[in-house]
Amino acid sequence: MIKVGIFGTGRIGKIHIKNLINHPKVDLKMVVDPFIDEDFIKALGVSFSKDEKDIFENPQIDTVFICTPSDTHYDLIKKSILAHKIIFCEKPIDLDLKRILEIKQLVEKENVFLQVGFNRRFDSNFRKIAKEIQEGAVGKLVQTRITSRDFSPPPRNYVEASGGMFLDMSIHDFDMLRFITKKEVQSIFVNATNLVTDYGDIDVDTAFLLFTLMDGSLASIENCRSAVYGYDQRIEVLGKDGRIFCDNKYDNSVILCNKENESRENPLDFFLERYRDSYKNELEDFIFNVQNNNPPSVGIDESIEATILALAALQSHQQKQMIEIASIKAKYAL
Amino acid sequence: MIKVGIFGTGRIGKIHIKNLINHPKVDLKMVVDPFIDEDFIKALGVSFSKDEKDIFENPQIDTVFICTPSDTHYDLIKKSILAHKIIFCEKPIDLDLKRILEIKQLVEKENVFLQVGFNRRFDSNFRKIAKEIQEGAVGKLVQTRITSRDFSPPPRNYVEASGGMFLDMSIHDFDMLRFITKKEVQSIFVNATNLVTDYGDIDVDTAFLLFTLMDGSLASIENCRSAVYGYDQRIEVLGKDGRIFCDNKYDNSVILCNKENESRENPLDFFLERYRDSYKNELEDFIFNVQNNNPPSVGIDESIEATILALAALQSHQQKQMIEIASIKAKYAL
Amino acid sequence: MIKVGIFGTGRIGKIHIKNLINHPKVDLKMVVDPFIDEDFIKALGVSFSKDEKDIFENPQIDTVFICTPSDTHYDLIKKSILAHKIIFCEKPIDLDLKRILEIKQLVEKENVFLQVGFNRRFDSNFRKIAKEIQEGAVGKLVQTRITSRDFSPPPRNYVEASGGMFLDMSIHDFDMLRFITKKEVQSIFVNATNLVTDYGDIDVDTAFLLFTLMDGSLASIENCRSAVYGYDQRIEVLGKDGRIFCDNKYDNSVILCNKENESRENPLDFFLERYRDSYKNELEDFIFNVQNNNPPSVGIDESIEATILALAALQSHQQKQMIEIASIKAKYAL
């Protein structure tokens, strides 16, 4: 049994709480949130508090889940490391690469288990594609494409705090590109603009991103903050020996044919519903690795690499030219 | 909160336990099974016993889930009624229509809430089709078809105790036919044979069943005990104004195209996986109705009607002619 | 080069004319129709006449295509045989089995090449399914299902002359059942009614037909005179080792996703458009066999067998019981 304390009872916090409370290998000891949703927690019968010390100083808790707002992650991770807890932290570690690198040093120094919440790696579609590519189903990579579009744009104040589309949204796709191809990026070019929202003064909302990977193959990401038909998350890979791709996820597969046309319901449009199973799979993977003394499947290096790509994307967008990833790394002495 | 006791820790019992233990509106008090899987139960931290009295005589338990072998349902239901519990019972109530009718009398006399576990009514595909038909999406019914094929045949000893294909397997489809069309059956004709198993001496394994419904529309069921490509459960309905249908359920939607062909993984082949969400939805529905003093969504009458159709199917198969449902009902003075 | 004369310039006649006139191995000599569409023919620059002798007595014409109304087929075939022409005749040979048998005798006596126009055998979907089944792709047959629904019902006067749904429409599906399975039918049961037209006084318009084939496997046909969403022609076969099926044919594969749903255009709804390619493939096959002294791919026996099934279907419908095909054959001393 792992003994868990959770920070944060927002949308993602609740997902983890529901998955943890039911798990035969988990003892959920405590939930901490200064703005806690007491009704929700009481109904579950879980101990709760507004004071983070009730987790950090409780020797019976060996594992923490950090599901609070992004700007608190850095502090909570540092405190968790110093309290020698096993750590699961939702993405991002931080928006500032220097602070992520600082966490990395601490993790290595203190030899702590830290997993980052790139939950899409545990989606059945993307996991299957990654597996098939690794097993050589399509041969040497030629063209990889990731389509990733939100259902509806986030509010303006969210975007202001998010670090912008590349650090907030594309970062999932940067991680997915590395996860699917198992290749690092050599260079990146971005063509981004503002077409679907009214906050063009603070951020872009639509982009094509082009990549050359280290094996010489090409890749692209298609991002948009709005897709009226649902949450659009698909991947397609062309290799020398074939093509592999997936469709979106739907509540049902019912098709209606009438005088007008053939139709079906739109894909799932809410990320918690769309990725419901991936959160569960992620948890299984976390528990398995903790209990078997394995390193985390998704460690801090994945967070660093994705953040570097986001910084390169931002620079390419600003300078309108191709950016070598090596040049970003050089800046940070990586 | 409803306070639940569960009988049975087999495959379906475990499904219900996992769904109940996690539910914010449920207090799972006790699990009873004479052959209990102690490791499973202990890991969950649930009280358990081998003695059914620990449920029946516990006044703190107001609700029972009966998930034991079919031949024990009749007794457990009767005892549950007499103990004035709220009852959820897996199908079938019994193989003998007379005993089901006896239970019905008792339920009505004691005014007890009894829900029968026709879980497929809560599948997202079938629920959507039923809803669309009721809302008139395809107009007046013309031809309804249910395809229902198991992945692999059950063992011979299971079949011997099951009551045969019509009472064990087709009964789900009889219920589905009534659920989808909201019509009763007028007559039935069966063409059944043995093609995919070696127990032709005790049961058929393949059948087409034809129906005339009370509104004059036609229907068919396609049953087979074996489908090597997965658990095959689909429905298609033709109406005067359109057609509606669904596909099977898959783990993922990944398609691989190589030199040979385009391919994807087979549909889910295990019923607990295929109907995982329908069990959860069924539980939500049960709790909602119990807490709101509604009658059960799936009451004993559904069990009676489906059993009558199974008896008619058996008779049609034996006599090789069309059977009027009224003739079966007359025998039981219904 | 085969030198062709065509009888009939109706819908199907025009299809054959267009395919023949362009064919490098065909010399289209003459078109005969007492009610000829002169504008159409003149535009093509083909010789034409209203007198059938201009074909029968022209020694330069070695091949005839009979595309006139059904009730003239019998006479034209007989005259063609006596004039020793190679014959392609649209279905049906005749509605009266005795007259078809008479033609068969004449064909055999005079050793004439006679092909019957069951064009669906040359459809790319059905041909592929037939080929895969023959090559064992699904193993031993278990359940075969043919769905065959017209887009809109024919007019009342057409139905009156057509011989009824079984002889006019289902007959294509009887032929398809034999073509797909390569098995003869042992027995048949029909559940037919009138649901989508107002000519219930003269014919049924909706039916499920059940079959036991000679190998013991089961089959069904779903017929309806009306399907508002298009011409619905699909086949699905379950074998011990797999399942094979096809979808309808569409003008394009474009899918539109908007706020409401995902949709596409309906399938093709006109049989000449739906089966455009099958008519071309049929012609290629005919020419190939003629030029290589092969027997016809679809000879008069196919017409006889399909007609027997139609007669059995009619009898089953009238008597509401299963009919042994052997009993029909016995009546005709077959």
Added chain:
Amino acid sequence: MIKVGIFGTGRIGKIHIKNLINHPKVDLKMVVDPFIDEDFIKALGVSFSKDEKDIFENPQIDTVFICTPSDTHYDLIKKSILAHKIIFCEKPIDLDLKRILEIKQLVEKENVFLQVGFNRRFDSNFRKIAKEIQEGAVGKLVQTRITSRDFSPPPRNYVEASGGMFLDMSIHDFDMLRFITKKEVQSIFVNATNLVTDYGDIDVDTAFLLFTLMDGSLASIENCRSAVYGYDQRIEVLGKDGRIFCDNKYDNSVILCNKENESRENPLDFFLERYRDSYKNELEDFIFNVQNNNPPSVGIDESIEATILALAALQSHQQKQMIEIASIKAKYAL
């Protein structure tokens, strides 16, 4: 009736001959090819010659189809203009933009009808997408993507003469981008490389091309000279109000499910088969416009615009930066 002479009896010439010879509104007078396939032509019974004068100097021929190798187009068009013929010319007019502009001047001066063979505009999938977009089905454009991959790479000597991938292959997609969006391109960025062929010394074979269109929306083209699974030609467009896309074309829609998986045949892999219907539709459109004194649907301006995009793509590839289309136009004083 239009009276046609054809230059060229290669692959595409044969397609046009077959479509023209059968057409009720066409009188095919003469086929000219210095290396004529006599057997093919004789079998069709068409007059033929090796001397182009037999078309140019024949006053009975009012229309020419130019289907010869690309490097002869320029001369044949000029002669056809001077002979005042109606002209259909396969793409490209020429590889040299200056010579295309010269033809344009001549066409305008002599007021000749000249149609360019961008046949894909007449494909049922792409035509439907273009129509829906124009009718506002997806609203304002956001992201357009064209996937265009050949089945197998052309031979080295073909590539050497072709002008390279952008002028030979991508040019179809440049035209398609303009056809689908009805927008001109503002700027282009290319990331191209050599991954699937061994002629990296003379040309690239794989590319992502990014565009900003004049309405501010973004677009991309995915090109590859090799796709082992078939000829891969798809389009997907995201608009503010929806998404529209199409799949490839297949010979049949048959799906086989067995123990291993679900599979279907690959898409059509030969462009003449894939675009068979588009060549026919193109011809219908040509004849309609000629007979109704309309301007051609696809005039020389389409060829000029597509060629400019190819030149910009080449420059972007060489300079590794975004190219403004205006800068290319300025060079040619356009």
